[in-house]
Amino acid sequence: MKVPLAVIWAAIGVDGFLLISFTTLVVASRALRLKRERTAARRLAPLRPLLLEVASEDDPQAGSLRRLQSLGPDDWEALVPAAAGLLGKLRGSSKQQIASLLDAHGSTARAYGDLFARRATRRARAAEMIGSLGHEELAPRLLRLLEDKRHDVRLVAARALGQLRSADASAGLIAAAGERSPIPRGVLGHALLRIGHRAVPELTRALSSPDWRRRSLAADLLGRLGALSAAEQLAGLASDDPALSVRVGAVEALGRFGLPEWLGPLAGAAGRKNPSRLREAAVEALSGVATPEAVSVLGSLTGDGDIRVGAKAAVSLASLGPLGRAALERVLSADLDDEEKARAAAQASGALALVAAGGR
Amino acid sequence: MKPVVVDILNWSDWAVLFYFLAINTSYAALILLAAAEFYRRAETASYAGREDDLVNPFTPGVTVIMPAYNEEAVIVPAVQAMLSLRYPRLEVVVVLDGSKDNTFGVLEEAFGLVEVPRLIPSDIPTREAPKAVFVPRGGGPLVVVLKDNSGRADSLNVGVNLATMDLVCFVDADSILDSEALLNVVKPFVDDPERVVATGGVIRAVNGCAVVDGRVVRVGMPRGWIARIQVVEYLRAFLLGRTGWSKIGSLLIISGAFGMFRREVMLEVGGLDPSCIGEDAELVSRLHRYLRDNKRSYRIVFVSEPVSWTEVPATLKVLARQRRRWARGLLEVLWRHRVMLFNPRYGRIGLLAFPWFLLFELAAPFIEVLGLPLVVLGLAFGVVNVYFAVLFAVAAFGYGLALSLASLAIEELSFHRYPDWRDLRAAGVAALIENFWYRQLSALWGLQGIFAALRRQQAVWGEMTRSGFGPEPTRAEPAR
Numbered sequence: 001m002k003v004p005l006a007v008i009w010a011a012i013g014v015d016g017f018l019l020i021s022f023t024t025l026v027v028a029s030r031a032l033r034l035k036r037e038r039t040a041a042r043r044l045a046p047l048r049p050l051l052l053e054v055a056s057e058d059d060p061q062a063g064s065l066r067r068l069q070s071l072g073p074d075d076w077e078a079l080v081p082a083a084a085g086l087l088g089k090l091r092g093s094s095k096q097q098i099a100s101l102l103d104a105h106g107s108t109a110r111a112y113g114d115l116f117a118r119r120a121t122r123r124a125r126a127a128e129m130i131g132s133l134g135h136e137e138l139a140p141r142l143l144r145l146l147e148d149k150r151h152d153v154r155l156v157a158a159r160a161l162g163q164l165r166s167a168d169a170s171a172g173l174i175a176a177a178g179e180r181s182p183i184p185r186g187v188l189g190h191a192l193l194r195i196g197h198r199a200v201p202e203l204t205r206a207l208s209s210p211d212w213r214r215r216s217l218a219a220d221l222l223g224r225l226g227a228l229s230a231a232e233q234l235a236g237l238a239s240d241d242p243a244l245s246v247r248v249g250a251v252e253a254l255g256r257f258g259l260p261e262w263l264g265p266l267a268g269a270a271g272r273k274n275p276s277r278l279r280e281a282a283v284e285a286l287s288g289v290a291t292p293e294a295v296s297v298l299g300s301l302t303g304d305g306d307i308r309v310g311a312k313a314a315v316s317l318a319s320l321g322p323l324g325r326a327a328l329e330r331v332l333s334a335d336l337d338d339e340e341k342a343r344a345a346a347q348a349s350g351a352l353a354l355v356a357a358g359g360r
Numbered sequence: 361m362k363p364v365v366v367d368i369l370n371w372s373d374w375a376v377l378f379y380f381l382a383i384n385t386s387y388a389a390l391i392l393l394a395a396a397e398f399y400r401r402a403e404t405a406s407y408a409g410r411e412d413d414l415v416n417p418f419t420p421g422v423t424v425i426m427p428a429y430n431e432e433a434v435i436v437p438a439v440q441a442m443l444s445l446r447y448p449r450l451e452v453v454v455v456l457d458g459s460k461d462n463t464f465g466v467l468e469e470a471f472g473l474v475e476v477p478r479l480i481p482s483d484i485p486t487r488e489a490p491k492a493v494f495v496p497r498g499g500g501p502l503v504v505v506l507k508d509n510s511g512r513a514d515s516l517n518v519g520v521n522l523a524t525m526d527l528v529c530f531v532d533a534d535s536i537l538d539s540e541a542l543l544n545v546v547k548p549f550v551d552d553p554e555r556v557v558a559t560g561g562v563i564r565a566v567n568g569c570a571v572v573d574g575r576v577v578r579v580g581m582p583r584g585w586i587a588r589i590q591v592v593e594y595l596r597a598f599l600l601g602r603t604g605w606s607k608i609g610s611l612l613i614i615s616g617a618f619g620m621f622r623r624e625v626m627l628e629v630g631g632l633d634p635s636c637i638g639e640d641a642e643l644v645s646r647l648h649r650y651l652r653d654n655k656r657s658y659r660i661v662f663v664s665e666p667v668s669w670t671e672v673p674a675t676l677k678v679l680a681r682q683r684r685r686w687a688r689g690l691l692e693v694l695w696r697h698r699v700m701l702f703n704p705r706y707g708r709i710g711l712l713a714f715p716w717f718l719l720f721e722l723a724a725p726f727i728e729v730l731g732l733p734l735v736v737l738g739l740a741f742g743v744v745n746v747y748f749a750v751l752f753a754v755a756a757f758g759y760g761l762a763l764s765l766a767s768l769a770i771e772e773l774s775f776h777r778y779p780d781w782r783d784l785r786a787a788g789v790a791a792l793i794e795n796f797w798y799r800q801l802s803a804l805w806g807l808q809g810i811f812a813a814l815r816r817q818q819a820v821w822g823e824m825t826r827s828g829f830g831p832e833p834t835r836a837e838p839a840r
Contacts, residue, residue: 003373008751015758022765026772026784033776081406088411121403128407155551156407184553186418187409193417224417307481346479353476358498 043078047071051079054097055086065097069104076105087132088163099133108133115141120150127153131160139166146176146183154183162191167198174206177217185217192221200227207233212243219246223253231257238265248281255285263289267297272304279309287316287324295320299327303344310343314351328352362741369738377752379727383720384759387596390604391766397607398664398774410543413550414448420526420549421449422542422620425519427512428454428533432461436470438533441574443502447542451501453519454533458488458509472497473504484517484631486510493522512616513632513639520626528626530640532617536566536576536669545620548661557625557647558660560614562599564777565591566669576669581783586679588790589798590672596767599664606662610713612648612693614660616640618668625651636696638689645697648709665775680805687809690722725806728799757795764791 050064071079084107087098102108107129114126115138127145130138142164145157158176161169173192176183192199199221206218207230219237222230231254238250251269254262266289269282283301286294301313314331317324328348334341413419424442428435435454442452456464467473473494480490488510496502507518520528527549531537541561548556568582568591582588598615605611619640629643629650636642644660651658673679694701694717701718703710738744768787771777778784 003377003752005748005751007377008748008755011755012751012758015755015762018762019758019765022762022769023788025769026765026788029769029773030776030781030784124404124407151551152404152407155409159409159412182552182554184551186416186420186550186553189418190412190416307479311479343479346477350477350479353474354495357474357476357495 040078043075044082047075047079048082051082051086051098054101055090055094057094057097065101068101071105080105080107084129084132087129095134102129102133112138115145120148120153123148124150124153124156127156127160131156131163134164136164136166136168139164139169143169143172146172151182155187158183158187158191162194165195165198167195167202170195170199170202173199174202174209174214174218177213178209178211179213185213189217189221192217193224197225197227200225200229203227204230204233207237212241212246215241216243216245216249219249219253223249223256226256228257228259231259231262235262235265238262238269244275244278247278251278251281251285255281255288258288258290260289260291260293263291263293263297266294270297270301270309276306276309279304279306280312283309283312283316286313287319290320290323292323295323295327298324299331302328302331302347303340303342305340305343307343310347311350314344314347315354317348318351318355325352325355362743365734365737365741366743368734369743372734376727376731380756380759383724384756384763386716386720387601387763388766391596391600391763391770392604393607394600394603394664395770395774397603398770401665402774408547410540410547413543413547414446416448416550419448420546420553421451421524422447422527422529422546423451423453423519423523423525423623424529424531424542425516425523426452426454426531426533427457427515427519428459428463429457429509429512429515430459430461430463431533432459432463432466434534435463436466437571437574438536439467439471439502441536442531443500444539444574445537445542446539447546449525450542451503451523451525453503453505453522455490455505455507455515455519457507457512457515464504464506467504468494471500471502471504480518480521483521483627486517486521487514487634488518490518490522511634513634513636516616517631517634520623520631523623526623527620528623529620530616530618531668532670534671535563535617536571536574537561537618538667538669539575541618541667544665545618545663548659548663549620549622552659555657555659556622556661557651557658558614558619558621558644560602560611560620560660560662561618561668562602562662562664563615563617563668563670564594564599565672567672567674569669571669576667579777579783580780581778581786582672582674584674585790585793586676586798587672587674588786589794590679592764592767592787592791592794594672595771596764600767600770602662603664605713606660608708608712609659610708611660611662612644612709612713612717613641614644614662615668617670636689636692637685638693641689641693642696645693645700645709648706649697649700652706652709667777676801680801680808683802683805684809684812687722687725687806688813690717691810691813694718694722722810725803725810728803729807732800760795760799761791764794 050068053064054068083098083101087095090098111126111129114122117123123145127142130142139161142157142161146154148154148157158173161173170192173188177185177188203218203222206214209215215237219234222234234250234253237246238254241247241250247269251266254266266282266285270279270286283298286298295317298313298317302310304310304313314328317328328351331344331348426438426442439452439454454467474497475492475494478493488508490505490507492506494504503522505518505522516530527546529542545559545561548559565582565587566576567587568580569576570578581591602611602613616639625647629646632639632643647660673682694714700706700710701714735744735749739746739749768791
């Protein structure tokens with residue numbers, strides 16, 4: 001054999017070293033972890049009830065709060081994840097109490113400083129904590145993080161801005177929905193929903209943005225926020241916007257408003273020449289309008305060649321109560337003299353069966 | 361004959377050494393990549409925003425599709441567990457693939473199913489159309505479809521046609537998901553919605569675990585060595601190997617037992633291919649090919665934290681069938697998409713992932729199985745020095761064992777799912793004994809699968825014997 005024995009022995013030596021190293025690593029890491037967990041549990045056991053007393057405002061003499069404020073660094077380090085975790089779930093004075101604890105131990109000041117730390121994880125954790133604390137005055141600093149070089153930091157900053165519920169953040173969040181920003185629409189949308197009606201003026205302005213992503217987000221959110229003041233603009237977008245996503249958002253918004261005067265744009269969007277996605281959205285929106293005219297449009301769509309549109313029309317009718325069900329019964333009793341009527345009858349029968357079963 | 365053997369052995373010794381070194385070093389590289397990824401995830405877990413996804417109305421809806429064939433023993437708890445997953449917008453579609461047992465009967469009784477007439481779009485052409493659709497009396501996000509038997513891939517395509525949500529998740533009926541599994545496997549879609557087209561979750565062995573109400577409540581090692589070795593193998597090859605591939609954007613396999621896809625893209629590529637026995641890997645390869653052909657920016661991501669627990673084969677007979685099927689599936693996938701092999705147009709898929717699977721997955725059984733008789737012949741002719749052969753084997757197996765222990769170490773540092781010290785000891789022993797018979801048998805079965813494919817034998821899935829789940833650790837296999 002040409003392979004020298006020395007090479008094989010060297011390989012065995014390396015193998016042996018690796019085997020011993022990894023075995024030691026497995027055993028040592030488990031032993032250390034168990035020890036760490038036991039220590040943390042021992043430290044936390046007496047502190048957790050005190051924290052819950054503070055959080056539930058069951059601390060009339062503020063004794064628990066004072067004790068927690070005077071904890072040493074090791075005990076506080078063990079407690080800080082639990083305290084920070086509670087922050088996001090509390091409101092009012094309970095939240096203030098926990099926030100005062102974080103202040104007393106310097107955690108809040110550290111978070112302020114860490115917002116522009118070199119390490120991305122520190123920036124993200126700081127943004128998360130500031131969002132949980134609800135310090136609205138820090139919105140401008142968080143807005144700068146929307147352009148952070150790290151994706152995870154940008155996401156945390158967007159979520160934190162939503163938690164602050166600061167109207168001043170609305171424009172920045174909408175701007176972040178533009179073409180060059182990689183922050184997902186869902187994260188920005190949720191943040192803006194949390195800001196609520198205070199974001200409506202900026203959202204309405206965004207309907208005229210040259211960037212379709214911003215228009216689309218704004219249309220969707222104005223519908224979810226019930227911003228009737230934007231209905232006319234939305235009706236225009238539903239009919240004429242060049243971007244499908246914007247038209248879908250506008251149609252869904254009009255459906256949420258449920259106003260009969262916007263039946264025209266919705267019926268137009270449900271027209272057969274339009275893309276399926278828009279038509280399906282329009283059919284659902286028509287069920288929100290729920291007038292006899294809307295029922296008539298939906299009835300005419302049950303036999304649609306696009307089976308998903310037909311099914312949605314039938315299910316929408318079924319969800320409209322007696323008026324819609326009567327329309328379905330009429331579809332069922334019609335002569336099945338062509339393919340479309342046969343499809344309509346099948347969809348109607350399915351929707352009625354679903355209602356009878358107690359489903360959608 | 362002796363001179364021929366001498367020639368071959370002289371020629372091959374360095375080649376074999378290099379091959380063992382290359383295959384194990386490539387695994388070592390994947391393990392290092394996975395370790396880096398686990399570290400990153402641990403660092404960012406506290407602010408990942410999973411709870412936010414639960415209340416966010418923009419979180420995409422998911423249709424879980426469960427194909428089921430003769431799953432009477434496990435189907436009801438499996439569906440109940442799916443329906444109780446923590447997820448805001450969920451629909452569960454169970455596709456009964458012509459079961460011969462009472463799978464439908466137990467579902468009908470448990471959920472009070474009633475038939476509803478339903479027109480089903482044929483977005484993806486299917487071999488068998490649904491015969492009937494059922495929903496629970498009283499409502500609920502469950503749909504049960506009856507159809508004639510046409511295989512798992514076709515059943516999944518039927519489910520995709522029925523799905524109403526943007527994302528579809530394929531889950532085997534005998535799998536158990538952790539309650540957070542959907543939230544975790546959706547996370548890449550939420551964080552990068554424009555590029556992520558598919559995600560895969562990790563599969564672990566449920567054998568040896570205690571299951572209550574369709575949830576794994578206590579993790580433990582199986583009792584038999586066949587299943588124990590698979591636990592170690594799944595850790596090394598699935599958890600760490602796939603995480604490593606995902607890290608470099610070259611994930612080729614998403615297990616059909618737990619994978620999520622953007623429905624729209626599934627329709628674009630025509631769904632799963634029912635004629636391919638490795639349909640899961642074939643789908644992922646087709647996605648890579650299609651999206652690269654169309655110059656789309658995309659990501660296919662492996663998510664290590666959500667867990668789907670599945671019963672692994674506990675007998676040699678069932679294991680052999682599974683391994684033959686896997687090898688055959690791999691050959692089919694590589695052959696169908698051979699245009700990508702060594703083709704720079706397909707980037708890392710063509711230049712790295714496909715060649716790796718060809719050289720180190722498909723070719724490995726040939727080298728391992730054909731190498732053994734050669735060594736025996738060499739020993740018989742006195743050409744091979746016994747001392748050298750033993751040392752060579754120790755060196756090669758030692759490297760493999762070191763990789764398995766590295767996988768155990770990373771599992772312990774990152775997830776520490778096995779709480780008992782005895783489990784760790786059993787895993788260590790399993791990693792050792794894997795080298796003495798399991799690997800050789802796996803190679804032999806792999807070779808049989810490849811030859812079956814080359815002879816164009818009828819592909820058969822075969823049946824997996826289920827023991828069902830319970831509060832006591834499952835004992836699907838006799839203790840050995």
